[in-house]
Amino acid sequence: MTTENNLAPPRRFHRIGQLIRHRRGQLRASILLIAHLLGFLSSLNALMTTRTSQGAVAWIVALNSFPLAAVPVYWVFGRNKFQGYVTARRELVESEEVVVREARERVEPFYSDFSDRARSDGADAAQRLADLPFLRGNEVELLIDGEATFDSILAGIASAERYVMVQFYIVRDDGLGRRFKEAMIERASAGVDVYFLYDEIGSHQLPGSYSADLREAGVRVSRFHSTRGTGNKFQLNFRNHRKIVVVDGRSAWVGGHNVGDEYLGLDPKFGDWRDTHLRIAGPSILGLQLSFVEDWHWATDELLQIRPNLELSEASDVSVLILPSGPADELETASLMYQLVIQGATDRIWIASPYFVPDHGVMSSLHLAAKRGVDVRIIIPEAPDSRLVYYAAYAFLGELLHTGVRIFRYEPGFLHHKVFLVDDDVSGVGTANFDNRSFRLNFEVTAIVVDETFASEMEEMFAADFVASREMTLEDVETKPWWFRVFARASYLTAPLL
Numbered sequence: 001m002t003t004e005n006n007l008a009p010p011r012r013f014h015r016i017g018q019l020i021r022h023r024r025g026q027l028r029a030s031i032l033l034i035a036h037l038l039g040f041l042s043s044l045n046a047l048m049t050t051r052t053s054q055g056a057v058a059w060i061v062a063l064n065s066f067p068l069a070a071v072p073v074y075w076v077f078g079r080n081k082f083q084g085y086v087t088a089r090r091e092l093v094e095s096e097e098v099v100v101r102e103a104r105e106r107v108e109p110f111y112s113d114f115s116d117r118a119r120s121d122g123a124d125a126a127q128r129l130a131d132l133p134f135l136r137g138n139e140v141e142l143l144i145d146g147e148a149t150f151d152s153i154l155a156g157i158a159s160a161e162r163y164v165m166v167q168f169y170i171v172r173d174d175g176l177g178r179r180f181k182e183a184m185i186e187r188a189s190a191g192v193d194v195y196f197l198y199d200e201i202g203s204h205q206l207p208g209s210y211s212a213d214l215r216e217a218g219v220r221v222s223r224f225h226s227t228r229g230t231g232n233k234f235q236l237n238f239r240n241h242r243k244i245v246v247v248d249g250r251s252a253w254v255g256g257h258n259v260g261d262e263y264l265g266l267d268p269k270f271g272d273w274r275d276t277h278l279r280i281a282g283p284s285i286l287g288l289q290l291s292f293v294e295d296w297h298w299a300t301d302e303l304l305q306i307r308p309n310l311e312l313s314e315a316s317d318v319s320v321l322i323l324p325s326g327p328a329d330e331l332e333t334a335s336l337m338y339q340l341v342i343q344g345a346t347d348r349i350w351i352a353s354p355y356f357v358p359d360h361g362v363m364s365s366l367h368l369a370a371k372r373g374v375d376v377r378i379i380i381p382e383a384p385d386s387r388l389v390y391y392a393a394y395a396f397l398g399e400l401l402h403t404g405v406r407i408f409r410y411e412p413g414f415l416h417h418k419v420f421l422v423d424d425d426v427s428g429v430g431t432a433n434f435d436n437r438s439f440r441l442n443f444e445v446t447a448i449v450v451d452e453t454f455a456s457e458m459e460e461m462f463a464a465d466f467v468a469s470r471e472m473t474l475e476d477v478e479t480k481p482w483w484f485r486v487f488a489r490a491s492y493l494t495a496p497l498l
């Protein structure tokens with residue numbers, strides 16, 4: 001009897017342990033069943049929405065084979081359309097407000113008319129992509145590097161009499177960031193309407209005190225949050241990468257610079273910072289205003305008034321098209337824009353970009369341009385700030401070099417501008433990089449300028465960059481060790497997320 005009593009507790013514990021293990025097994029089975037169900041439903045979404053068949057196959061296999069890991073990754077990084085913004089844009093267009101329509105109607109007398117048939121056809125296609133016209137009567141100023149850019153922008157803000165629109169992807173609370181803050185506060189204190197919009201991911205390090213100081217002074221402040229709205233809480237893949245400043249509808253700035261000391265070349269990690277901005281005065285500012293109004297409407301549900309400048313510039317009569325692009329567009333606007341300008345080149349197409357990981361369509365356009373005898377040159381950094389981008393580029397640079405495309409690596413510092421030059425009269429300055437993120441996942445904006453004088457200034461700028469760069473050869477690619485080439489191909493697989 002004593003022996004039986006001594007053995008009873010272990011038996012009970014054994015049965016309890018079996019029950020716990022059984023329940024755990026049931027729980028694991030239930031979790032796995034739910035995960036596979038979610039994986040299956042997500043794979044249906046991937047089947048219907050993924051851009052390429054290769055991408056769809058990859059997601060479907062991953063979602064059904066490894067649902068516990070793949071499902072959350074898919075809903076954070078796998079979406080390529082910003083449906084919430086699409087809905088907000090539709091509401092803006094269908095709104096009873098007539099602000100946007102009136103603004104477009106008021107600039108109709110300034111529509112550009114290109115006499116050259118080939119140029120006219122390309123302009124028509126670009127205008128349809130942008131849903132905006134080329135407008136004449138503009139003055140443009142090329143701003144090379146940080147000192148020239150920020151001196152011009154801050155002087156413009158200081159001259160504001162009615163309103164200021166400020167939008168950047170990255171804003172830092174450092175020396176330059178505080179100069180911007182003080183400039184906005186000073187104008188708000190003088191009774192000027194000041195609007196400040198920044199991306200919540202790009203400016204995630206910006207302290208709350210920065211915005212609090214602005215609000216206290218009367219500046220209207222908002223984040224552009226891709227996670228806003230039903231179904232977007234875990235949506236981290238879309239960014240607003242635009243850099244726009246508009247003053248009174250008479251002056252505007254757009255280009256590659258963000259707001260931080262590194263853009264003045266003051267960060268020892270990057271050294272000299274090579275970047276380009278564009279100042280515009282004239283009717284084409286309307287396109288930058290409309291872009292800002294759409295983004296502000298998404299962020300705040302508020303529709304701002306638009307008052308375009310309708311005075312022809314006394315200094316010049318340059319035609320400019322503002323081409324916004326982003327993941328709410330029906331088509332892949334930025335990628336198609338690059339394909340359009342490359343295919344339209346007859347003599348040369350020169351491109352500079354810090355992130356050069358083109359998609360298949362753009363790559364094909366570059367190959368064909370080189371085969372047509374076009375002078376195709378591309379400048380990228382010698383040392384990019386992303387190792388994945390550095391390695392991924394080697395997966396296709398050899399193909400381009402074989403075709404006759406010339407690749408230059410900028411050596412003095414970090415090259416960050418996003419510019420292009422086509423033939424002798426078409427130039428582009430904007431925010432869109434030469435990669436999948438800018439083509440499909442970021443909100444971007446590019447100013448396309450048709451003017452021979454401005455193109456000659458761009459040519460001089462490119463020429464100086466070529467001198468400061470080393471030209472790559474096939475040997476640079478083909479002599480890399482096998483492990484480097486394997487890592488390059490593996491890095492290229494991450495191109496949709498770069």
